[in-house]
Amino acid sequence: xxxxxxxxxxxxxxxxxxxxxxxxxxxxxxxxxxxxxxxxxxxxxxxxxxxxxxxxxxxxxxxxxxxxxxxxxxxxxxxxxxxxxxxxxxxxxxxxxxxxxxxxxxxxxxxxxxxxxxxxxxxxxxxxxxxxxxxxxxxxxxxxxxxxxxxxxxxxxxxxxxxxxxxxxxxxxxxxxxxxxxxxxxxxxxxxxxxxxxxxxxxxxxxxxxxxxxxxxxxxxxxxxxxxxxxxxxxxxxxxxxxxxxxxxxxxxxxxxxxxxxxxxxxxxxxxxxxxxxxxxxxxxxxxxxxxxxxxxxxxxxxxxxxxxxxxxxxxxxxxxxxxxxxxxxxxxxxxxxxxxxxxxxxxxxxxxxxxxxxxxx
Amino acid sequence: xxxxxxxxxxxxxxxxxxxxxxxxxxxxxxxxxxxxxxxxxxxxxxxxxxxxxxxxxxxxxxxxxxxxxxxxxxxxxxxxxxxxxxxxxxxxxxxxxxxxxxxxxxxxxxxxxxxxxxxxxxxxxxxxxxxxxxxxxxxxxxxxxxxxxxxxxxxxxxxxxxxxxxxxxxxxxxxxxxxxxxxxxxxxxxxxxxxxxxxxxxxxxxxxxxxxxxxxxxxxxxxxxxxxxxxxxxxxxxxxxxxxxxxxxxxxxxxxxxxxxxxxxxxxxxxxxxxxxxxxxxxxxxxxx
Amino acid sequence: xxxxxxxxxxxxxxxxxxxxxxxxxxxxxxxxxxxxxxxxxxxxxxxxxxxxxxxxxxxxxxxxxxxxxxxxxxxxxxxxxxxxxxxxxxxxxxxxxxxxxxxxxxxxxxxxxxxxxxxxxxxxxxxxxxxxxxxxxxxxxxxxxxxxxxxxxxxxxxxxxxxxxxxxxxxxxxxxxxxxxxxxxxxxxxxxxxxxxxxxxxxxxxxxxxxxxxxxxxxxxxxxxxxxxxxxxxxxxxxxxxxxxxxxxxxxxxxxxxxxxxxxxxxxxxxxx
Numbered sequence: 001x002x003x004x005x006x007x008x009x010x011x012x013x014x015x016x017x018x019x020x021x022x023x024x025x026x027x028x029x030x031x032x033x034x035x036x037x038x039x040x041x042x043x044x045x046x047x048x049x050x051x052x053x054x055x056x057x058x059x060x061x062x063x064x065x066x067x068x069x070x071x072x073x074x075x076x077x078x079x080x081x082x083x084x085x086x087x088x089x090x091x092x093x094x095x096x097x098x099x100x101x102x103x104x105x106x107x108x109x110x111x112x113x114x115x116x117x118x119x120x121x122x123x124x125x126x127x128x129x130x131x132x133x134x135x136x137x138x139x140x141x142x143x144x145x146x147x148x149x150x151x152x153x154x155x156x157x158x159x160x161x162x163x164x165x166x167x168x169x170x171x172x173x174x175x176x177x178x179x180x181x182x183x184x185x186x187x188x189x190x191x192x193x194x195x196x197x198x199x200x201x202x203x204x205x206x207x208x209x210x211x212x213x214x215x216x217x218x219x220x221x222x223x224x225x226x227x228x229x230x231x232x233x234x235x236x237x238x239x240x241x242x243x244x245x246x247x248x249x250x251x252x253x254x255x256x257x258x259x260x261x262x263x264x265x266x267x268x269x270x271x272x273x274x275x276x277x278x279x280x281x282x283x284x285x286x287x288x289x290x291x292x293x294x295x296x297x298x299x300x301x302x303x304x305x306x307x308x309x310x311x312x313x314x315x316x317x318x319x320x321x322x323x324x325x326x327x328x329x330x331x332x333x334x335x336x337x338x339x340x341x342x343x344x345x346x347x348x349x350x351x352x353x354x355x356x357x358x359x360x361x362x
Numbered sequence: 363x364x365x366x367x368x369x370x371x372x373x374x375x376x377x378x379x380x381x382x383x384x385x386x387x388x389x390x391x392x393x394x395x396x397x398x399x400x401x402x403x404x405x406x407x408x409x410x411x412x413x414x415x416x417x418x419x420x421x422x423x424x425x426x427x428x429x430x431x432x433x434x435x436x437x438x439x440x441x442x443x444x445x446x447x448x449x450x451x452x453x454x455x456x457x458x459x460x461x462x463x464x465x466x467x468x469x470x471x472x473x474x475x476x477x478x479x480x481x482x483x484x485x486x487x488x489x490x491x492x493x494x495x496x497x498x499x500x501x502x503x504x505x506x507x508x509x510x511x512x513x514x515x516x517x518x519x520x521x522x523x524x525x526x527x528x529x530x531x532x533x534x535x536x537x538x539x540x541x542x543x544x545x546x547x548x549x550x551x552x553x554x555x556x557x558x559x560x561x562x563x564x565x566x567x568x569x570x571x572x573x574x575x576x577x578x579x580x581x582x583x584x585x586x587x588x589x590x591x592x593x594x595x596x597x598x599x600x601x602x603x604x605x606x607x608x609x610x611x612x613x614x615x616x617x618x619x620x621x622x623x624x625x626x627x628x629x630x631x632x633x634x635x636x637x638x639x640x641x642x643x644x645x646x647x648x649x650x651x
Numbered sequence: 652x653x654x655x656x657x658x659x660x661x662x663x664x665x666x667x668x669x670x671x672x673x674x675x676x677x678x679x680x681x682x683x684x685x686x687x688x689x690x691x692x693x694x695x696x697x698x699x700x701x702x703x704x705x706x707x708x709x710x711x712x713x714x715x716x717x718x719x720x721x722x723x724x725x726x727x728x729x730x731x732x733x734x735x736x737x738x739x740x741x742x743x744x745x746x747x748x749x750x751x752x753x754x755x756x757x758x759x760x761x762x763x764x765x766x767x768x769x770x771x772x773x774x775x776x777x778x779x780x781x782x783x784x785x786x787x788x789x790x791x792x793x794x795x796x797x798x799x800x801x802x803x804x805x806x807x808x809x810x811x812x813x814x815x816x817x818x819x820x821x822x823x824x825x826x827x828x829x830x831x832x833x834x835x836x837x838x839x840x841x842x843x844x845x846x847x848x849x850x851x852x853x854x855x856x857x858x859x860x861x862x863x864x865x866x867x868x869x870x871x872x873x874x875x876x877x878x879x880x881x882x883x884x885x886x887x888x889x890x891x892x893x894x895x896x897x898x899x900x901x902x903x904x905x906x907x908x909x910x911x912x913x914x915x916x917x918x919x920x921x922x923x924x
Contacts, residue, residue: 050823072822085820089838098834099824150824369743376740376759376803379733383796384762384770387777391769394776446671449664468908473675475900477857479874480893483881484678487685487890492695522675555660583766585860590881600768600860607864613776620769627766 001028001063003186004049004154008058011044018044020210021058026154029184031177033201033218035191037233041210042190046156049188051075062153073102078152078185082159084143086131092118092142093127099150117145120179137168144176148183155185161196173199194234198222206230227362228277237279238328241360244276251298251352254278258324263298264355275360282331284354287318288339288346298352304328306344316340320348388624395617406614416618425602425619429626432598435588436581439517443524444532444573451532452562467533473526481522482590489515512595519587524577531576535569536562575631582627599623679897686890705891715892718876721787725872726855729794734848736795737802738840744803745810756807763800770796771864778865786867793861798851805850809843810836845910853903856896 004026011019019041026032034042047053048060051072060067067075078099086095096114105113118124121141131139140160147155160176161169177200180187189200197204198218206213206221206229214221214230225231228239242256244264252266254276264278287306307327308319311334318330318340330348340346397406398413419425454470457463487493491506499506502514552560563570585600592601599619606616681696688694689702709715740759744752762770771793778789813836821831859874866875873896880889 050819052819052822071827072819073825073827077823079820079823081816081820083814083816085814085816087817087820087835098821098826102821102825102830146820146824365746369747372739372743373755375736376799379736379795379799380758380761383774383792384765387770387773388765390777390780391773446667449667450671453664453668468904471907472901472904475853475904476679477874477893477896477900479857479859479877480682480897480900481678483877483889483893484682486881487696488678488681492685492693493681494696518674522678525671525675553654554657556656579764583768583860585768586878590878600766603768603772604863607772607775616772617776620772623766624769627764631764 002026003028003063004188005061005064006045006048006058007061009045009048009055009060010057011041011048011053012056017210019048019055022207022210022212023058024205024212024215026186026188028186029181031180031187031189031200031202033189033191033197033204034207035194035197035204035233036207036213037192040207042192042207043158044210045207046158046188046190049154050077050079050156076103076150076153078147078150078155080140080143080147080155080157080160082162084131084139084163086139086143086146088131090130091127092123092129092131092134095131095142096146096149099146103150105150113149117149120148120182121145122175136164137172140164140172144179148179148185151183153186155180155187157187157189159191159193160189162191162193169196176200198234206233208233222281223356225279225356225358228279228358228360229362231279231356231358236282236329236331238282238285240278240280240326240355242276242278243274244357252357254355254357258322258326260302260322260324260326262300262355263352264357265353267357276357277360277362279356279358280328280350280354282317282329285320285328285330285348285350287320287330287332287348299349300352300355301347301349304346304348306340306342306346308342309340320346322348391617391620394614395621397614397617399612399614401610401612410614416614417622419615420618420622428597428599428602429622431596432582432584432600435513435516435520435596435598436578436584439520439524439581440574440577442517443521443528443577444570447525447528447573448532448566448570451529452536452558454529455533455536467530470526470529470533474530476526478523478586482519482586485515485519485522486590489518509595512591512593515591516588516596519591520581520584523584523587524580527580528573528577531573532566532569535566535573572635575635579627579630582623582630682890683894685887686894688887688890705887706895708888709891709895712888715873715876715888718871718873719895721790721870722856722873725787725790725794726852728791729798729855730848730851732791733795733799733851734802734844737799737847737851738806738844741803741806741810742836744807756803759803760800762796767797767858767860768864771861774861775864784867786865786870789865789867790862790870790872793865794855794858797858797861798855801850801854802844802847805843805847806840807843809840809846813839842910846907849903849907849910853900856899 002025005024007023009019009022010017022041022045024032034045036042044053048055051067051070051074054068062075087098090098093114096117097110100110100113114127115124118126121144123138123141123145126134126138126142131142134142140163144160157176161172164172173196180200189197191197191200198221201218203215204218204221205215208229214226216224221230222234225234231237240254240256240260240262242254242260244252244254244266246253247266250266251263254260254262254264256262256278262278302322304320304322306318307321310317314334316332316334318332320328320330322328328348394406395416396412396414397410398415399406399410420429454463454466457466489495489498495506495511499508499511502511504510583600584598585604588596588598589601589604592598597605600623603616603619603623606612606619684697686705687701687703688698689700689704690698737759744756744759747755774789774793774796778784778792783789817835817839818831821835822828826834857874858872859878862872862875863878866872873892877889877892877896880886
């Protein structure tokens with residue numbers, strides 16, 4: 001069931017276009033991440049859905065009904081604010097029940113519902129605390145309970161974890177996802193943090209300058225970015241720029257700067273040869289491996305010198321200089337011991353399938 | 363209802379008060395200040411001719427004296443007030459014991475709220491003929507009836523009023539100061555006094571300036587203090603305006619004095635505010651280059 | 652050497668504190684002591700006999716009592732009117748962010764900048780021109796305009812701390828603008844509003860400069876009554892009156908401390924000119 005639909009929504013402030021021709025749909029129970037740098041229009045999109053702004057063009061539809069002109073209190077949206085926006089003069093229970101009272105819930109059932117919500121976010125017994133007596137993580141959960149209490153049609157999360165420290169953020173991410181799926185909430189998460197977007201979202205939309213750059217499942221966005229912007233925004237990447245030619249069987253040859261030649265996967269939608277950027281993810285490059293190209297499939301192989309080795313817990317980050325002077329970032333799983341040393345000469349290999357071609361400068 | 367309409371509606375009552383009780387009355391004073399005054403009347407005649415005479419009068423030495431006196435007392439008292447208040451504000455701001463701190467703040471807020479009249483009367487009792495007048499005058503080797511003694515008591519009156527205000531104002535400034543700076547300076551080998559002089563003081567300059575400004579403008583408009591404690595010997599511009607009204611009902615002249623005083627007060631306030639702001643931006647430029 | 656300088660500076664600051672405390676407190680002590688003077692003649696401090704006759708005389712003197720009741724009534728009216736107008740103006744200013752916001756704000760604060768005597772004088776001429784000669788009406792006008800800026804300023808200071816997202820949160824939870832205001836904004840701004848009202852009341856009770864111009868023989872405030880007695884009489888009833896006025900002031904401060912906490916008032920820009 002299509003719970004939310006944005007159709008060609010455009011929002012302008014004077015001459016500035018905050019959101020331009022944005023369209024997407026969200027199904028019941030689905031979590032959609034809106035990802036982009038600050039100022040990309042994701043927050044404005046959120047405000048269009050919640051009703052704090054009205055679109056100049058296009059429409060916002062809830063279950064097929066146009067929301068045009070409806071004030072925020074005339075829509076059934078659960079909003080989790082970045083700063084939580086808990087009412088400081090109310091207790092936890094009063095915060096959670098506020099929406100129920102304002103939306104004229106059956107008075108007798110309110111305490112039951114509040115208890116249910118607090119149990120859901122694992123804050124049983126916190127009813128009479130004030131927000132300033134809670135930790136950041138607890139405040140976040142109260143805010144979530146408050147947003148979900150009225151059983152909103154759409155739940156909007158604005159940078160839900162950004163105010164928390166890194167460790168807590170990691171833990172709460174899974175908890176948040178579990179809670180959202182427990183109530184089968186149709187959710188939009190707005191964030192600038194790619195990890196947050198990828199781990200929470202069933203689907204991810206990358207935005208830039210008010211426009212949608214790409215939409216897809218997290219793995220798809222990561223593995224197959226359509227533009228350089230998307231590839232750079234999500235994850236780390238090594239870049240090669242050059243001319244494409246000799247396209248055969250979906251594999252083309254790239255002649256890059258520094259005399260580097262490599263085989264790349266030909267994108268389905270760009271038959272034109274010419275200048276392109278090629279992205280190779282650091283974990284797709286292997287070091288010192290003697291991978292034999294199986295059969296006819298070509299394999300990229302080059303010599304390089306290790307310039308730096310950094311141990312980052314489970315990962316090993318290596319900086320490898322290849323002929324022509326370009327430095328490549330390579331990550332490997334750390335398996336208890338490493339043989340790589342700075343200064344060491346190694347051979348590096350990667351598959352053409354892992355070389356993603358995007359239009360140059362996109 | 364649109365947002366603009368609501369904003370206008372909300373502003374309306376305040377705007378009406380401002381118009382009725384400040385803007386229009388002041389406009390009327392400006393008009394009156396240019397009117398010709400016939401001695402013996404109460405105020406100017408309805409269709410009195412316009413004249414610059416009332417302003418010309420102010421330049422006479424007899425009138426200028428009031429302005430000079432107001433300035434002299436204002437500058438002197440404000441300076442003394444901030445000099446003695448600063449160390450106190452500093453020790454209150456850095457007070458570690460919370461209840462001592464609260465007590466000190468409570469004391470100064472209480473002193474600040476104290477009615478001017480109560481203050482003035484208490485000083486009159488204390489330093490008047492039934493109080494310690496003879497003792498204090500004896501120590502200073504002057505007569506309690508001398509002009510100097512009266513001037514001293516007026517300064518006392520102003521100080522009693524200004525010191526609590528300066529302490530509270532400076533407290534805000536000092537609280538925003540990073541105490542680590544002083545410690546750093548001491549670690550580098552400066553004496554505590556020197557650290558204060560070379561670090562605390564310069565950083566507090568904007569705060570000190572604004573405290574001085576507040577004190578000075580309050581002195582400019584002081585009225586009850588010179589009226590009661592000045593015993594007719596020390597008179598401020600405020601008292602001159604009141605005398606124009608209560609003694610000879612020369613409203614045009616009173617108006618001219620009032621407008622002049624208002625302009626001086628505005629210059630003092632906005633001029634120094636502007637200077638402080640300018641000083642700040644210069645400092646920033648110095649830092650970034 | 653450094654230690655000697657620091658020691659000297661320490662002693663200097665201790666002396667400074669001591670002298671200041673004596674200077675600020677002694678006059679008040681003298682006044683309170685004198686108000687309980689029981690002697691038949693005008694003597695020095697401290698009195699050798701004590702009595703409460705000056706208080707009896709204050710509370711049985713129709714002249715003072717009339718002044719006190721006028722002052723109280725005036726303070727209540729001025730506080731209610733200026734707080735209402737001030738809160739509403741502050742709300743508008745807080746929401747409005749267009750051009751002229753700064754100008755509007757200084758406009759509402761401007762009665763603080765104009766010397767009180769100038770306000771009193773201007774109002775006197777103005778009321779005479781438009782034909783209002785009733786003393787109480789004139790006093791109400793004067794007291795409203797001198798208390799109004801305090802209510803605008805403290806309310807604004809209180810509103811600034813209220814994040815916009817709180818109102819939005821209320822609206823997303825089903826509250827319309829009016830409900831969001833009464834459920835969220837108002838309770839959070841209340842301390843600022845109360846502070847403004849207390850200030851307004853205190854300044855109204857304290858004013859001499861404006862009131863002196865606007866009084867009439869049957870409408871005068873307690874401070875005006877005291878000033879005229881101070882100039883003509885030498886009678887310790889004024890001391891009793893001053894102590895009563897002082898108790899009023901301290902009650903107000905206690906209210907302020909109880910509702911807001913004095914610590915929070917400082918650095919909020921309330922006292923800035």
